[in-house]
Amino acid sequence: MTTVDGSLLQSLWAAVAAQPATTAFRTTEVAVECARGPLLAAVDRSDRRALLVPILAKQTLVEELDGRAVVLRRRALEDEDSYRTYACLELVDPAQEDLFTALCVEVVDRVAAMPDRAVAALKKVLADWKALLAGAREALSPSALAGLFGELWVLRELLRHDPGAVAHWTGPERTAQDFHRGVDAIEVKTSVAAEGRKARINGSEQLDLVTPGRLVLRWFRLGTDAGVSVPELVDEIHDMTDDPPRFRKLLLDYGYQVREREIYARRRFEVLEHSAYEVGPGFPRIVRASFAGGAVPPGVTEVDYVIDLDSEAAAACRLDETALAEFMERR
Structure with missing residues (x-):
């Protein structure tokens, strides 16, 4: 490098x-x-x-x-x-x-x-x-915009401790998890549903770390009647980061187009509820080790599933605010 x-x-x-x-x-x-x-x-x-x-x-x-x-x-x-x-x-x-x-x-x-x-x-x-x-991208869908909001929310938290934290945002580059910081990783999920605490997982690798680090799942319930728009969050992060060009490039990789700013500004999000979970052997998930031979069976191309975060197994892995703060402040 x-x-x-x-x-x-x-x-x-x-x-x-x-x-x-x-x-x-x-x-x-x-x-x-x-x-x-x-x-x-x-x-x-x-x-x-x-x-x-x-x-x-x-x-x-x-x-x-x-x-x-x-x-x-x-x-x-x-x-x-x-x-x-x-x-x-x-x-x-x-x-x-x-x-x-x-x-x-x-x-x-x-x-x-x-x-x-x-x-x-x-x-x-x-x-x-x-x-x-x-510039050949369509405007982000409402669900994609909500997902981007969640990732930017977490990025802003990281930037408060480290102005160079944009380097840890890897989700736009299509990595298994949204953030990678050394051997640790963070996966972010958002929901605009009024009830239930569920997270859709995309693939057998999303909740599976290759390296022996920590993986934390951040889940947000978002309201859409008030709050902050994605463009406002983008502007705030742009002023916080010490690498604005990389941040802009990652936004483009995600599919965020500045020319659609007025459209995105019409939809606002508010964090109504938030929880975090330590993902490990006791957490409900489907990973490669779940299958015989430690690999997805031949001929299976996609493994998408939904986790009920209210389940007993998931609740046992929930991090309290102190544990989450300590994890987020790690370098």
């Missing part, structure tokens, strides 16, 4: 933007090298930001010039002593600056991990981000 984050990249772009615009690009080195040399943070004559990845002069590069937010093109930088060719990732839409920063952080990380295949790493990131860059 690299030590390059969004704040560092933004400071590098700000520094080169302050230089006189005497060349096509003003550049400075990013603290990562690939096989052809260092990556460069760059700003062009129009003050558009870019990330330059050095490539061979004869290397074929398929340009991507039709992006709404960013484009990829071949660029050459020449001075009295050298002539170098780069794969240039350029920001097109200034309104997507945070998105572009998060994209470049991931490119830098991928290149650092495979410096001999820098263009392949760059292309892989662009492929992963294609839907986000195109």
Whole structure:
């Protein structure tokens, strides 16, 4: 992993933007090298930001010039002593600056991990981000919005103890649990039902930790007549975190689109009830160890089930407020 984050990249772009615009690009080195040399943070004559990845002069590069937010093109930088060719990732839409920063952080990380295949790493990131860059997502459904509210509620709690806690929010990346913090994990479930305390579990891995850590299930009953909207919670978290670009990227991964803000703002949520459970051998669940051979039977592709949290087995695993607070404050 690299030590390059969004704040560092933004400071590098700000520094080169302050230089006189005497060349096509003003550049400075990013603290990562690939096989052809260092990556460069760059700003062009129009003050558009870019990330330059050095490539061979004869290397074929398929340009991507039709992006709404960013484009990829071949660029050459020449001075009295050298002539170098780069794969240039350029920001097109200034309104997507945070998105572009998060994209470049991931490119830098991928290149650092495979410096001999820098263009392949760059292309892989662009492929992963294609839907986000195109803005091709529908508005979140009411149930998805309630689920996002629950995860953001927990994220805000974590941020109160650690401004870098956005790094622990892994649910938007489709991990088994919504939060991973070292060997510990948190799974969040929400319900807008007026009665009953039930949680739908998606898959045999959701309540099963691979590592020997602690897994806590957070359950929320939400009211929808008053309270806080998801956009308001997003704004609050954005001001709390020390990595806003990563937070914005994770929101996009989840499917949250800023352009739908007015729609999302019309639905408000209020936490009416909350409980937390230590998930372990005594907790009611279906995991891989529940099956003969320690694996889901061949031919079974989905294992979805519902847990009654009022059951005796679940109630025995409930955490009191003190135990929950101690768990949430752990680093």
